[in-house]
Amino acid sequence: MVYKVVLADDHFPVLEYLSTCIPWDTLGLELSASCSDGKQAWEACLLHQPDILLTDIGMPAMDGLELIQKAREVNPQLQTIILSCHGEFEYAQKAVKLNVSEYILKESLQIEHVISVLTEAVSRLEVKMISKNNYLKLEKLVTQNHSAIRTRYIRMFVEQPVWDETVWFKQAEIMGIQLQKGIPYLPVLAIPERSYELERRFGGIVNMQFVIDNVLQEFLEIDGIVQFAITERQFILFIPFPRIIIRNLHEDFRNKFQHVQKMSKLHLRMGISFFYGDATQSLIELKKQIQALLDAQSLRFYAAEGAIMKLEPVKTTNEDLFIHYSEILQQLRDCIQNEDNTRISTTVTDIKNYIGAKKYPVESVKSWLLKMVMELELKYIVMQNFVNNFNSEMHQRYIREFETLDQLMEWLEGFLKDKILMLSSMWKQNIRKEVAEAKRYVMNHMGEKVGMEEMAKCLGLNPTHFSRLFKLDTGLTFIEFVTRIKMERAQDLLNQTNLTIVDIAEQLGYDNASYFIKLFRNFSGVTPVEFRKSI
Numbered sequence: 001m002v003y004k005v006v007l008a009d010d011h012f013p014v015l016e017y018l019s020t021c022i023p024w025d026t027l028g029l030e031l032s033a034s035c036s037d038g039k040q041a042w043e044a045c046l047l048h049q050p051d052i053l054l055t056d057i058g059m060p061a062m063d064g065l066e067l068i069q070k071a072r073e074v075n076p077q078l079q080t081i082i083l084s085c086h087g088e089f090e091y092a093q094k095a096v097k098l099n100v101s102e103y104i105l106k107e108s109l110q111i112e113h114v115i116s117v118l119t120e121a122v123s124r125l126e127v128k129m130i131s132k133n134n135y136l137k138l139e140k141l142v143t144q145n146h147s148a149i150r151t152r153y154i155r156m157f158v159e160q161p162v163w164d165e166t167v168w169f170k171q172a173e174i175m176g177i178q179l180q181k182g183i184p185y186l187p188v189l190a191i192p193e194r195s196y197e198l199e200r201r202f203g204g205i206v207n208m209q210f211v212i213d214n215v216l217q218e219f220l221e222i223d224g225i226v227q228f229a230i231t232e233r234q235f236i237l238f239i240p241f242p243r244i245i246i247r248n249l250h251e252d253f254r255n256k257f258q259h260v261q262k263m264s265k266l267h268l269r270m271g272i273s274f275f276y277g278d279a280t281q282s283l284i285e286l287k288k289q290i291q292a293l294l295d296a297q298s299l300r301f302y303a304a305e306g307a308i309m310k311l312e313p314v315k316t317t318n319e320d321l322f323i324h325y326s327e328i329l330q331q332l333r334d335c336i337q338n339e340d341n342t343r344i345s346t347t348v349t350d351i352k353n354y355i356g357a358k359k360y361p362v363e364s365v366k367s368w369l370l371k372m373v374m375e376l377e378l379k380y381i382v383m384q385n386f387v388n389n390f391n392s393e394m395h396q397r398y399i400r401e402f403e404t405l406d407q408l409m410e411w412l413e414g415f416l417k418d419k420i421l422m423l424s425s426m427w428k429q430n431i432r433k434e435v436a437e438a439k440r441y442v443m444n445h446m447g448e449k450v451g452m453e454e455m456a457k458c459l460g461l462n463p464t465h466f467s468r469l470f471k472l473d474t475g476l477t478f479i480e481f482v483t484r485i486k487m488e489r490a491q492d493l494l495n496q497t498n499l500t501i502v503d504i505a506e507q508l509g510y511d512n513a514s515y516f517i518k519l520f521r522n523f524s525g526v527t528p529v530e531f532r533k534s535i
Contacts, residue, residue, distance in 0.1 A: 001028070001126075001129065002028055002029065002030050003028060003029055003030070003050075003051035003052060003122060003125055004029075004030050004032045004048050004049065004050040004051050004052070005024070005029050005030065005031050005032060005050055005051070005052045005053075005054060005118075006032055006033045006035065006041055006044045006045055006048060006050040006052075006053050006054070006055075007019065007031060007033070007034045007035065007054050007055075008034075008035040008036075008037075008038065008040075008041035008044075008053070008054070008055040008056060008059065008064065008067065009035075009036070009055070009056040009059070009083060010036050010037055010056060010058070010059045010060060011056070011106075012036065014056075014083070014106065014109075015034050015036065017111075018054070018083075018111075018114065019031060019034050021111050022111065022114060022115060022118065023115070027115065027118055027119060027122060028122055029052070029118065029122065032044065032048040032050055033047075033048060033050075036059075037059050037060045037061040037062070038055075038059040038060070038061050038062025038063055038064065038066065038067045039061035039062050040061070041053075041055060041059075041062070041067055042062055042067055042070055042071070045067075045070075045071045045074065045075075046074070049074075049075065050071075050075075050078070051077075051078065051079060051125055052078070052079045052080075052081065052118070052121050052122075052125075053067070053068065053071055053078055053079070053080045053081070054081045054083060054114075054118075055067055055068065055080070055081070055082060055083065056082075056083050056084055057082060057084040058084065058085070064082060064084065068080045068082075077125075077128060079121040079124060079125060081102045081103075081104065081117055081118075081121065082102070082103045082104065083104050083106065083109075083114075084103070084104075084105065084106065085105070085106045085107065102117045102120075102121075104117060149175050149176065149177075150175070150177060150226075150227070150228045150229065151228060151229050151230065152175075153171065153172060153175050153177055153228070154228035154230050154236055154290075155230060156171075157283075157287060157290075158230070158287060158290055158291060158294070162283050162284050162287055165282075165283045165284070168283055169181055169283075177226060178224070178226065179226060179238070180224065180240065182281060183224075183240050183241070183242060183281065184240075184241045184242070184279040184280055184281045185226075185238040185239060185240060185241060185279060185280065185281075185286060186238075186239040186240075186241040186253070186276055186277070186278075186279040187236065187237070187238065187276065187277045187286055187289045187290050187293060188236070188237040188238075188239060188253075188274055188275070188276040188277075189234060189235070189236060189237075189274070189275045189276070189290075189293040189294065189296075190212075190216060190234075190235040190236075190237060190272055190273070190274050191233065191234060191235070191272065191273050191274075191275070191300065191403070192208070192212050192233065192270060192271070192272055193270070193271030193272065193273060193305050193306070193403070194271070194403070194407065195208065195232075195233045195403070196401040198211075198212075198270060199232075205232045206232070208232060209229055209232040211268065211270075212229075212235065212270075212272075213227070213229055213235070215260065215263070215264050215268065215270070215272070216235060216237070216260065216272075219259060219260040219263045219264070220237070220256055220257075220260055221256065222239055222240075222253070222256060223240070224239075224240040225237060225238065225239050225240070226238040230294070234294065236290060236293075238286075239253060241279035253276075254308055257274045257308050258308065260272060261306055261308075271305050271306050272306075273300070273303065273305065273306060273307040273308070273309075274307070274308045274309075275293055275296065275299065275300070275303075275307070275309050275310075275311055276293075276309075276310055276311065277289035277290075277292065277293060277310070277311045289311065292311055293311055296311060296314070297362050298314035298316055298359065298361070298362055299311070299312060299313075299314050300403060300404065301362045301365075301403070301404055301405055302314060302356060302359060302404075302405055303404065304404070304406060305404060305406060305407075314359055315359065316359045316360060316361045317358045317359055317360055319358060319360070321355070321358075321360045321364050321365065321368045322368060325368065325371070325372065325496055326492065326493070326496035326497050328347075328351065328372070329372055329375060329376070329492075329496070331347055332344075332347065332372070332376065332416060333376070333443075334444065335347060335416060335420075336376070336416060336419045336420055336423060337423070337440060337443045337444055338440075338444065339420050339423070340420075341417055341420060344413060344416045344417060344420070345413060348409050348412055348413045348416070349409075351409065351412075352405060352406070352409040355405060356405055365405070365408070366399050366400065366402075366408070369399060369408065369412065370395065370396060370399050373395050373399070373412075373415060374395065375492075376416075376419065377395070398411060399411075432469060432473055434459045434461060434466065434469060435469055435470050435473045435474065437459060438455050438459065438466075438470065438478065439474075439481070441455065441458070442481065442482050442485055443485060446485065446486055446489055446507075446508055446509065447507055447508065447509050448509050449509045450482055450509075452466070452467060452477075452478040452479055455478060466478070483519055483523065484523065486508045486509070486519075487519060487520055487523040487524065489508060490504055490508060490516075490520055490528065491524065491531065493507065494528055494531055494532045494535070495532075495535050501513060501516070501517065501528045501529065504516075504528070505517075516528075
């Protein structure tokens with residue numbers, strides 16, 4: 001650590017000598033200001049908040065002793081060193097009273113002595129810093145121990161039966177938890193937004209819990225509130241809720257929750273959502289509501305970030321989300337292949353609105369999205385010359401971590417736009433423009449018959465020249481590429497729909513189903529019927 005120094009002396013040669021001859025950097029010091037009178041030095045102390053003050057006594061505007069006294073009032077830990085021509089006992093006495101570290105006479109001034117004095121001052125500062133850090137660590141440890149005790153109590157309360165409420169009140173008292181009998185408590189679940197991101201940002205889950213615990217304690221200014229960290233990502237609040245006719249306590253508490261949200265955003269770039277139940281005096285009823293709050297996964301998932309909501313059951317649909325799988329997957333593929341960022345944003349918004357309106361089960365939504373993401377990844381892995389960074393475990397982890405539908409759809413939009421960038425980069429860097437255009441055309445017109453000569457004509461190229469370019473860039477003839485893309489699509493349709501073989505052949509531009517079956521067998525090693533049975 002670098003400590004700051006303010007130097008004050010009205011004798012310019014001394015000021016210049018000390019400024020230039022002391023190896024400040026080597027000593028771990030920074031000379032923040034060199035001042036020629038006491039007033040200027042006092043202003044420098046206010047501005048720079050120095051750790052060490054090296055000052056003369058007899059200076060204009062303000063003498064050194066008055067300067068030390070004023071500076072010490074601002075920073076009691078300030079290390080002060082007097083540098084003076086006065087050797088009289090009275091100055092030494094005053095210096096002792098002001099707890100001055102050293103008293104150096106100019107008559108016997110040697111730079112080595114000043115360096116030695118500064119080195120000792122740095123050592124004292126280091127000792128104080130170590131003591132301060134140890135105190136802070138101890139304070140944090142005590143706070144964490146208190147939090148651990150509360151966590152143990154709330155977990156026992158939730159997991160064990162409540163046969164006798166008096167026993168639970170007594171147990172809380174023994175643990176230092178002040179629960180008041182006869183007063184209703186409002187149960188509240190506080191949840192940090194994007195907690196997995198916060199965990200990484202705060203350097204671990206323990207640090208994250210410590211920060212959130214402190215945020216709630218500092219900004220939720222409610223008398224008698226009892227706070228528990230039931231997990232590192234879930235915090236239970238018991239808020240005293242006396243029956244008061246003249247005030248709307250729900251509105252009061254909502255304002256306090258909004259204040260916490262505002263302050264945590266302002267100071268920590270962190271969001272917090274609050275979900276609450278009904279106020280009750282019964283510990284048994286309180287326990288039931290806490291369990292309901294902790295189990296309200298769907299309410300949490302479909303709520304917007306920064307929510308302040310009352311606990312309400314969310315009725316999820318029985319409809320199978322996978323019936324829309326093939327249609328939406330193709331829409332997303334089209335967006336990527338057409339490099340249409342605007343359409344991606346619109347499509348993702350439509351998906352979010354549809355899922356939000358229907359309220360599908362959370363795990364069903366995540367499984368559906370994961371399967372779609374994996375198929376899109378695999379689709380582009382098999383494309384020629386595609387640089388692949390595919391990591392299925394990473395996608396699974398990300399999707400599992402998302403706590404709300406908004407977060408999930410935000411990530412999906414980013415994923416799809418990344419695919420456009422990768423695809424565009426691949427086409428621009430690795431193959432000729434004409435070949436890229438031909439590949440894009442085939443992918444967007446799979447229901448049509450696309451011949452090599454017609455394609456070359458559309459591109460303004462000689463068919464023989466186009467055929468050679470395409471084979472050189474992709475390793476396939478144009479017809480082989482068309483067949484491959486269509487057979488891959490056929491596999492998708494066989495897997496994801498109940499369309500007949502004839503319908504699939506027609507969708508892919510084949511009038512003759514027998515010819516389609518032959519091509520499929522050559523590509524897959526089995527007939528379409530055998531392929532569908534094997535799924």
